[in-house]
Each structure stands twice: as C-alpha cells, then as structure tokens.
Amino acid sequence: MIRGVLLDLAGVVYVGGAALPGAIAAVERLRRAGLPLGFITNTTRSPKREIIARLTAMGLTVADSELTTPAQAARAWLHAMRRAPHLLIHPALAEDFQDLDDYPETAVVVGDAGAGFTYAAMNGAFRALMDGAGFLALARNRTFRDADGALSLDAGGFVAALEYASDRQAVVVGKPSPDFYATAVAGLGVDAADAVMVGDDVEADVSGALSAGLGAAILVRTGKYRDGAEAGAVPPPTAVMADLAEAADWILRNRG
Structure with a gap:
C-alpha cells in the first residue's frame, strides 16, 4: 500500500524553466488525497533556495522541509x-x-x-x-x-x-545513496516499504529507490527517459508511466 510519495523534480515536474504538462495539477491531486509528499533532486547547479523559488514561480508551493538535496546531505557528512x-x-x-x-x-x-x-x-x-x-x-x-x-x-x-x-x-551522498533515500522517507513519516518514488532516471530514481527499501518506484517517460531504458534495470520499475499525471493515477489507485 502507498502511504507516502517521493517525487524527482527535473524531468518529472519540470524541464528547464517550465513545468511539464499536467505535472503541477498531478502534485496537487496527490496533496488533496492527503498523501505526504517529499521532493528529492540530484540537481547541483542551483541552491535549495533557488529551486524552491523556481517551483513557486511555476505555481507549486514546496516547503523547505519537503525538499531534500545532495548539498544538505554533504553538509551533514562534512559536519x-x-x-x-x-x-x-x-x-x-x-x-x-x-x-x-x-x-x-x-x-x-x-x-x-x-x-x-x-x-x-x-x-x-x-x-x-x-x-x-x-x-x-x-x-x-x-x-x-x-x-x-x-x-x-x-x-x-x-x-x-x-x-x-x-x-x-x-x-x-545524493541519489541513489540509501542514506539519502532514508532521510527523504523519514520526512514523510512513513515506513520505506509504504513509500513510492517517481522519477525519470532508471538507475538513480528507480533501481536506487527500490534498493534502498522503498516499496515501489515508477519510471516516467519524460525528462531524460529514453526508449527501452528500463530493460535490464535491477531492480526493475514497479510500473512505467507516460508522465507524472499518469503516475499520480496509479498511486491513487494503490494508496493505503
């Protein structure tokens, strides 16, 4: 059963400076359903403050505590x-x-x-x-x-x-590090087995999440996805969907 959702950002919610079609509405549907959401990214060309501001400009409000970045994981390691x-x-x-x-x-x-x-x-x-x-x-x-x-x-x-x-x-320290996923899942307040990851990178987002103990991982055919990327993935995706909107439908059908 799905009780919490982790979403990759670049390639899933947006590409460049523009939200992908239907992505913002899909996030809001998940929020309205009462599912705790976390946003994780391996983007390292922008600080956390700028990523949140970019999402706000796209019409998506994300709290600082909802976003997990490699830089904050690196700071914790250095300390x-x-x-x-x-x-x-x-x-x-x-x-x-x-x-x-x-x-x-x-x-x-x-x-x-x-x-x-x-x-x-x-x-x-x-x-x-x-x-x-x-x-x-x-x-x-x-x-x-x-x-x-x-x-x-x-x-x-x-x-x-x-x-x-x-x-x-x-x-x-970023995806696919198990510690990185553990930090993000802890923010959801659910067990890893009850969380689902949605991403466009079959290695870092899908196989990485499943290897870290998440119960499900959905690969979307947006962003960096290329035809056949899921072939040979270990572990393989739980499901492959056209985009975040379709992934949200799957999540809502399988929620706890």
Missing part, C-alpha cells in the same frame, strides 16, 4: 566527519556550503560544476585527493535533459575521471 569542503561545484551552489566549520582536514566535494570543470579545477581536486582529502560526489548521474531539450553531460563522468586518476572511490 559528522569534521572536514572542511574543497568545492568543485557550480558557483551558484556555493551558498549552500556557507558557514561550515573550518576543520584542518578537507574533503573534495564534486557537483555539476558546468563550465567550472576546467583542467585547473580538476587537477586541484585530484591533488587534494592525493594528499588524503575525503571524496564526496553530490551525485554521479550520467546525463540530464537540458533547457534546450537535448541531453547534456552530468557530473558522473567527471567523478569517474577523478576516481580513475586517484584510484579512490567517491562517497555518493
């Missing part, structure tokens, strides 16, 4: 491990890393730096890793659906390059 960040991120995301303690030991934090993925920046991160810095990846997604409608390279390839060069493995 727990007593590390200061060596940031390889988009400049817009820097505000989400303000006011951290200046510990003597560091950790490289890699997000989608966009044009900031220069040789100098990558080499600086590599040298920090070779000197013993911790290694965090906000996410390791392969691609994302860009504002022009085409797929663009995401942070995963750059994380893999640093892993290869340093012979180190990054700790992924």
Whole structure:
C-alpha cells in the first residue's frame, strides 16, 4: 500500500524553466488525497533556495522541509566527519556550503560544476585527493535533459575521471545513496516499504529507490527517459508511466 510519495523534480515536474504538462495539477491531486509528499533532486547547479523559488514561480508551493538535496546531505557528512569542503561545484551552489566549520582536514566535494570543470579545477581536486582529502560526489548521474531539450553531460563522468586518476572511490551522498533515500522517507513519516518514488532516471530514481527499501518506484517517460531504458534495470520499475499525471493515477489507485 502507498502511504507516502517521493517525487524527482527535473524531468518529472519540470524541464528547464517550465513545468511539464499536467505535472503541477498531478502534485496537487496527490496533496488533496492527503498523501505526504517529499521532493528529492540530484540537481547541483542551483541552491535549495533557488529551486524552491523556481517551483513557486511555476505555481507549486514546496516547503523547505519537503525538499531534500545532495548539498544538505554533504553538509551533514562534512559536519559528522569534521572536514572542511574543497568545492568543485557550480558557483551558484556555493551558498549552500556557507558557514561550515573550518576543520584542518578537507574533503573534495564534486557537483555539476558546468563550465567550472576546467583542467585547473580538476587537477586541484585530484591533488587534494592525493594528499588524503575525503571524496564526496553530490551525485554521479550520467546525463540530464537540458533547457534546450537535448541531453547534456552530468557530473558522473567527471567523478569517474577523478576516481580513475586517484584510484579512490567517491562517497555518493545524493541519489541513489540509501542514506539519502532514508532521510527523504523519514520526512514523510512513513515506513520505506509504504513509500513510492517517481522519477525519470532508471538507475538513480528507480533501481536506487527500490534498493534502498522503498516499496515501489515508477519510471516516467519524460525528462531524460529514453526508449527501452528500463530493460535490464535491477531492480526493475514497479510500473512505467507516460508522465507524472499518469503516475499520480496509479498511486491513487494503490494508496493505503
């Protein structure tokens, strides 16, 4: 039975700066049904404040406590491990890393730096890793659906390059990290087995959620979805739907 819902944002609720057709209405239907909602994203080019403002401009009100981001997970890790960040991120995301303690030991934090993925920046991160810095990846997604409608390279390839060069493995704090999903599910106030995830990324959103113990995961054919993406997924999607509106219908039919 479904008692709580986690929704990916980019590619499910919106693409670029525009809401996908029927997406906002679908979210409101789930709210009116009394289902607790959480919103999770691996987007690392925008701070949490800006993501919430973007949703508000689209007509969707989301509370700060309803949105779980990789940056907040990284902050928690840095605090727990007593590390200061060596940031390889988009400049817009820097505000989400303000006011951290200046510990003597560091950790490289890699997000989608966009044009900031220069040789100098990558080499600086590599040298920090070779000197013993911790290694965090906000996410390791392969691609994302860009504002022009085409797929663009995401942070995963750059994380893999640093892993290869340093012979180190990054700790992924965003999706599909089980800890990331556990934090988001805790915000719903339901057991993981009673939660459903809706996303457009079969690896991070679907297989990741199911591996983390969620009871169901729906893959939608919007955003970065490509024909046949679900083939060979382990675990496979509970269901594959055209979009968030159709996924909401499925959820309401299967709610507790």
